[in-house]
Amino acid sequence: MSSTSKEKLPLLRESDWELDFYSRPIIEPDGKKRWELLITSSESKKGETPFRWEKQCPAGEVNSIWLSIALKEALKDAHEQGWASPMRLRCWRSSMKTMITKAAVKVGIEVISSRRTFSLIDWLYQREKDFYPKQDGYINGPIAPPPEQLLNQPEPLPEAVRGDAWSFASLSLGSLREADEWPIEFSGLIPIKENYDLSIPIPGLRLFSKTRALALAGWLGGLEPVKLTIEGNKLLLEAGQDDRWLVTDMTSQVSKQAKEIIRNSQEKAGGLQFISVQTTPEEERFTGFWMLRDVAGY
Numbered sequence: 001m002s003s004t005s006k007e008k009l010p011l012l013r014e015s016d017w018e019l020d021f022y023s024r025p026i027i028e029p030d031g032k033k034r035w036e037l038l039i040t041s042s043e044s045k046k047g048e049t050p051f052r053w054e055k056q057c058p059a060g061e062v063n064s065i066w067l068s069i070a071l072k073e074a075l076k077d078a079h080e081q082g083w084a085s086p087m088r089l090r091c092w093r094s095s096m097k098t099m100i101t102k103a104a105v106k107v108g109i110e111v112i113s114s115r116r117t118f119s120l121i122d123w124l125y126q127r128e129k130d131f132y133p134k135q136d137g138y139i140n141g142p143i144a145p146p147p148e149q150l151l152n153q154p155e156p157l158p159e160a161v162r163g164d165a166w167s168f169a170s171l172s173l174g175s176l177r178e179a180d181e182w183p184i185e186f187s188g189l190i191p192i193k194e195n196y197d198l199s200i201p202i203p204g205l206r207l208f209s210k211t212r213a214l215a216l217a218g219w220l221g222g223l224e225p226v227k228l229t230i231e232g233n234k235l236l237l238e239a240g241q242d243d244r245w246l247v248t249d250m251t252s253q254v255s256k257q258a259k260e261i262i263r264n265s266q267e268k269a270g271g272l273q274f275i276s277v278q279t280t281p282e283e284e285r286f287t288g289f290w291m292l293r294d295v296a297g298y
Contacts, residue, residue: 012084015041015051017109018120019091021067021100023059025128027137032059034137037067038127039074041083042090043119043191044180050119051083067103075107090114090224092241092298113241114224118190118293154236154244160219163207163277166248168235168258173269174198179289186217186277188225188290196269203228203261204274205235205247208281217277217288227294228273230259237275262294271295 019039026034034056041051053074057066075085085108091100092115101111132138173196179189205228209216223239228247230236233255235247250258265272271294277287 012079013041013048013051013082014084015044015086016088016090017051017086018042018117019089019100020093020117020120020124021057021062021091021096022093025132025139026135027139028059029137030059035059035062037070038120038123040119040123041086042117044189051078051081052123053077062099064099064102064106067099068106071103071107071109085109088112090117090120092117094241112224115226115238115241115298116188116224118295121295121298152242152244154231154234154246157237157245157247158219158223161207161216161223163209163212163216165208167206167208167281168203168250168254169206170201170203170261171274172198173200173202173272176202176272176274176291179291182286182289183284184286184289185214186221186288187286188221190291190293192272192291193270200265200269201261202269202272202274203258203265204276205237206281207275207277208279209277210279213277213279213287220275220277220288221290225275225290225292226298227271227292228262228275229294230255230262266294266296 017039019037021037022035023033024036028034035058037055037057039053043050055070055073057070078085087110089104089109090112091097092113094113097111097113104111173192177192177198207216223243223245226238228235228237230250233250233252235250235258237245237247239245262273273292273294274290275292276289278285279287
């Protein structure tokens with residue numbers, strides 16, 4: 001075996017992808033709206049520059065064939081930049097799901113309908129503020145609308161993810177910054193901006209199960225948790241594309257306190273939240289830990 005073949009190949013960076021393929025608030029010279037494909041890797045580590053890829057699509061070629069060709073181009077560019085092919089691709093526009101799924105199947109990528117696309121949302125907001133208004137043909141109005149808030153009737157949380165007990169809790173943002181150093185078996189961490197006050201309390205839900213914590217964490221991750229909300233005295237978990245799960249009823253006092261902490265996080269910490277799974281409240285290891293975000297309009 002030659003010395004060259006013995007050399008270790010560089011490790012490829014791994015990440016899921018988040019995708020948006022939709023029209024933008026720009027009228028092209030032919031009088032048609034601009035269509036654009038945006039792809040970003042899901043950010044999970046501090047300071048890591050995400051893979052981002054964009055391409056405009058002629059309005060007359062908006063179909064799965066064009067999209068599958070574009071996905072192949074994006075995969076090629078990602079590999080050249082040191083990224084592995086994504087295992088999953090998340091998208092949240094229900095009107096585009098069929099087209100995106102058909103195109104992704106052709107390149108071997110699984111599609112998940114989910115609003116857990118925080119990197120993409122931040123990128124869209126940035127483009128709406130700083131990029132689109134500077135383009136010729138810009139329409140002075142909101143970006144293509146976010147997914148419709150159907151507000152489905154909440155269903156009881158599946159038995160598999162109820163656990164033995166729960167508590168509504170809070171962690172300081174400073175503590176949450178260290179989450180990537182904690183012992184966690186299932187995780188979904190996201191970057192935290194540097195300019196937030198480290199003392200801000202971040203709201204969250206703690207779930208406990210002595211015998212089924214691992215199974216509970218696996219099921220919870222599969223639900224694609226997005227954010228916690230409170231309606232009346234009910235604690236709800238929004239997940240996936242438009243799923244709403246009833247976690248529990250709360251007393252008026254606990255509900256009032258929880259609403260205040262959630263509102264404070266929305267105003268001062270980008271809507272950060274969390275869900276944790278442990279065997280007991282005293283256990284220092286996390287069987288599961290997910291950061292969530294309550295983003296207006298999503």
